[in-house]
Amino acid sequence: xxxxxxxxxxxxxxxxxxxxxxxxxxxxxxxxxxxxxxxxxxxxxxxxxxxxxxxxxxxxxxxxxxxxxxxxxxxxxxxxxxxxxxxxxxxxxxxxxxxxxxxxxxxxxxxxxxxxxxxxxxxxxxxxxxxxxxxxxxxxxxxxxxxxxxxxxxxxxxxxxxxxxxxxxxxxxxxxxxxxxxxxxxxxxxxxxxxxxxxxxxxxxxxxxxxxxxxxxxxxxxxxxxxxxxxxxxxxxxxxxxxxxxxxxxxxxxxxxxxxxxxxxxxxxxxx
Amino acid sequence: xxxxxxxxxxxxxxxxxxxxxxxxxxxxxxxxxxxxxxxxxxxxxxxxxxxxxxxxxxxxxxxxxxxxxxxxxxxxxxxxxxxxxxxxxxxxxxxxxxxxxxxxxxxxxxxxxxxxxxxxxxxxxxxxxxxxxxxxxxxxxxxxxxxxxxxxxxxxxxxxxxxxxxxxxxxxxxxxxxxxxxxxxxxxxxxxxxxxxxxxxxxxxxxxxxxxxxxxxxxxxxxxxxxxxxxxxxxxxxxxxxxxxxxxxxxxxxxxxxx
Numbered sequence: 001x002x003x004x005x006x007x008x009x010x011x012x013x014x015x016x017x018x019x020x021x022x023x024x025x026x027x028x029x030x031x032x033x034x035x036x037x038x039x040x041x042x043x044x045x046x047x048x049x050x051x052x053x054x055x056x057x058x059x060x061x062x063x064x065x066x067x068x069x070x071x072x073x074x075x076x077x078x079x080x081x082x083x084x085x086x087x088x089x090x091x092x093x094x095x096x097x098x099x100x101x102x103x104x105x106x107x108x109x110x111x112x113x114x115x116x117x118x119x120x121x122x123x124x125x126x127x128x129x130x131x132x133x134x135x136x137x138x139x140x141x142x143x144x145x146x147x148x149x150x151x152x153x154x155x156x157x158x159x160x161x162x163x164x165x166x167x168x169x170x171x172x173x174x175x176x177x178x179x180x181x182x183x184x185x186x187x188x189x190x191x192x193x194x195x196x197x198x199x200x201x202x203x204x205x206x207x208x209x210x211x212x213x214x215x216x217x218x219x220x221x222x223x224x225x226x227x228x229x230x231x232x233x234x235x236x237x238x239x240x241x242x243x244x245x246x247x248x249x250x251x252x253x254x255x256x257x258x259x260x261x262x263x264x265x266x267x268x269x270x271x272x
Numbered sequence: 273x274x275x276x277x278x279x280x281x282x283x284x285x286x287x288x289x290x291x292x293x294x295x296x297x298x299x300x301x302x303x304x305x306x307x308x309x310x311x312x313x314x315x316x317x318x319x320x321x322x323x324x325x326x327x328x329x330x331x332x333x334x335x336x337x338x339x340x341x342x343x344x345x346x347x348x349x350x351x352x353x354x355x356x357x358x359x360x361x362x363x364x365x366x367x368x369x370x371x372x373x374x375x376x377x378x379x380x381x382x383x384x385x386x387x388x389x390x391x392x393x394x395x396x397x398x399x400x401x402x403x404x405x406x407x408x409x410x411x412x413x414x415x416x417x418x419x420x421x422x423x424x425x426x427x428x429x430x431x432x433x434x435x436x437x438x439x440x441x442x443x444x445x446x447x448x449x450x451x452x453x454x455x456x457x458x459x460x461x462x463x464x465x466x467x468x469x470x471x472x473x474x475x476x477x478x479x480x481x482x483x484x485x486x487x488x489x490x491x492x493x494x495x496x497x498x499x500x501x502x503x504x505x506x507x508x509x510x511x512x513x514x515x516x517x518x519x520x521x522x523x524x525x526x527x528x529x530x531x
Contacts, residue, residue, distance in 0.1 A: 040365060155384040162375045165365060169355060172325060174348035174380040216366060219411060225366040 032233030049098035053105025129200030284333030299494035308478030352428035363413030
């Protein structure tokens with residue numbers, strides 16, 4: 001180990017590190033961008049709810065030895081549709097509907113774990129993320145599905161901006177508000193499940209919420225807020241990965257701390 | 273059906289929360305009408321607008337816009353609406369005046385596609401028309417009440433609507449700003465041939481500038497505004513027998529200068 005620069009360059013020569021950066025950047029782009037819309041719609045807690053719901057799906061996948069991402073995706077998709085149904089029909093408000101789904105998903109996971117005879121290492125990797133040990137198969141799945149989210153948002157961001165600003169008036173523009181909302185919710189579920197592999201169930205909400213929250217401190221236009229959001233997310237991720245690899249500290253924890261640090265700087269800066 | 277009837281309402285009944293808010297309303301709005309909707313608070317003016325636009329359910333009656341039933345109406349780009357509470361948005365929402373106005377160009381036709389050059393040209397025209405040039409890059413949350421109202425009207429106008437629905441579009445601003453606003457609306461109505469329906473408490477402005485008045489207090493009375501129509505007689509139907517509106521027709525010439 002010589003000077004920090006060559007250590008850093010060395011790091012980028014490792015295949016595992018290149019994989020982590022590539023997968024992480026794509027997932028972060030998707031997470032951060034979707035997070036901006038969720039915050040503006042005042043729905044950011046849906047992330048935490050869906051991540052915990054997905055835990056049930058992951059346990060099912062591990063129990064039946066299938067790729068846990070598949071049942072997790074299905075369960076989260078059902079949960080997000082259920083949440084919006086409960087809210088639309090006035091059966092439960094957003095926060096309580098999320099709480100119900102979270103409880104159902106998580107308890108499903110617990111029951112299955114106890115049936116299987118306890119925790120194992122693999123389940124742990126889903127709780128806390130495992131970006132530095134991601135394999136090529138997972139990397140490919142995660143990257144492709146992140147691209148789906150990114151393409152969706154690039155196509156429909158102006159409609160989503162319209163709906164986030166004033167849902168009721170958006171109906172009078174003739175855009176299909178209901179369909180877009182359902183599609184957006186499904187994309188949210190997809191994005192969250194993907195990022196579990198990267199950052200883990202417990203901390204995914206930070207990856208979704210912090211970049212946009214940081215950008216919102218700066219009081220920019222919508223366009224610049226979107227750009228800043230994704231830049232903050234990617235910078236936080238890469239810095240976190242480097243620090244984590246260099247000092248061998250839990251990756252997702254370091255990523256979250258880096259993001260919190262950038263958020264704190266921007267919050268203080270915008271108030272100077 | 274007469275080509276000139278852009279809005280036809282027949283036997284409209286609307287109930288909200290168990291109470292009847294609009295009772296058996298029937299009226300017609302012609303192309304290029306400038307309609308003032310007046311009446312006491314809680315009399316159903318906003319409800320009437322929302323029902324016309326199909327945003328709240330109606331109990332019975334028919335509503336036709338451009339000779340099409342509102343239930344199957346799809347030509348939303350021909351209408352624009354500025355709700356009363358438009359200005360009560362989240363002041364932290366990151367959006368500039370120009371970006372807000374550009375949302376007015378979002379419609380079913382350009383779903384999933386970016387706005388084009390002619391959309392942005394229309395945005396710039398609308399900015400100039402509403403006198404928002406100097407603040408076009410400011411964030412909406414930083415504007416004064418009157419500036420916000422003008423920005424929302426610009427957002428409505430950028431659609432190039434044939435009918436413009438405004439629910440108390442200009443309140444809590446000084447007399448000069450209000451006067452300029454009414455001049456602009458007359459200009460839109462007369463020079464750009466836009467049909468306007470506007471909920472307003474400014475009865476003088478309604479009777480001086482507009483071509484038709486709807487008096488709304490559960491019942492809806494429609495009347496053209498002509499020199500032979502007595503405003504007091506009409507307004508008593510909405511505001512009650514003891515209402516007295518001090519109004520002299522010569523005020524119109526004195527107070528209002530058209531562009």
